[in-house]
Amino acid sequence: MADFSWDIRGPLDRALVAGAYGAQGDAGVSLTEIRNFDLVQVMARRGKAGETAKAAKARFGIAAPETPRAVAAADATLIWSGPDQFLVLSKDGRHSIESLAIVFAGSASLSDQSHARALISVSGDKARAMLAKLSSIDLHPDVFGVGAAAATSMDHTSVTLWRGNDRSGQAVFNLLVFATFAESLWHTILDSAAEYGVTIGHSEEL
């Protein structure tokens, strides 16, 4: 009988090689995988959108987004993922599914996505040029400002895309992708970014 060993590992463990990639010189694109986050999908039950919104406001101190936006609470980011639904991104178990189950009891259905998605943060001078090869979303700063979000597809793969706060004066685009599609999308991103030069790394900072 064959022996199987099941290792716990991140979806990009194999594909992600930290360091430089592609064209030499100043990197135009910076790719960072964010690891060890908590992610919970919240979907209002039919006719319970109002109750869900109220419960979210009480829990997070801000209104959950009702349009494609990502909003920052004190210790979580709430990202629109569809009509009457949003994702709660946090870390260190502050908003685990166990704690949110109490908050949304009777108003929303929850699904733990913590280990079901990979989170990739894209920045750099050429971030927009690179993403334009993969996405039909208009990422011009006048259209897709800080806090803008989209449920969309890249390379036929569903992604949740949103613009976080600028870092060192540069736009930051965050991408949540299904874990099993992460490696494929990662390679596509690398192919698209190679001509600009890439810096690759990972982090636990949201």
Add this chain to the structure above:
Amino acid sequence: MRIVCPFCGERELGEFTYLGDAKPQRPAADAGEDAVYDYVYLRDNIAGVMSEHWYHGGGCRAWLKVTRNTLTHEISAVEPAAGAGAAKVGA
């Protein structure tokens, strides 16, 4: 062709899947075999304005009712499909 999703905004066709005619209504349980046969199998082949179901699977995953001219691809209306996704519908 692009579809303006009422939730996401204007998106390329590749994010959507076509389901078909949005007109047929499920017959009552006692409507008889002919009515069920008609509902399941028979479709009008409309050359002109048609009401269709589309699924925004590459986006917000909502079902939409799209009014489209099959001759010109002109889309005159898009709305959430009742009872098929958005809790907001009819609420």
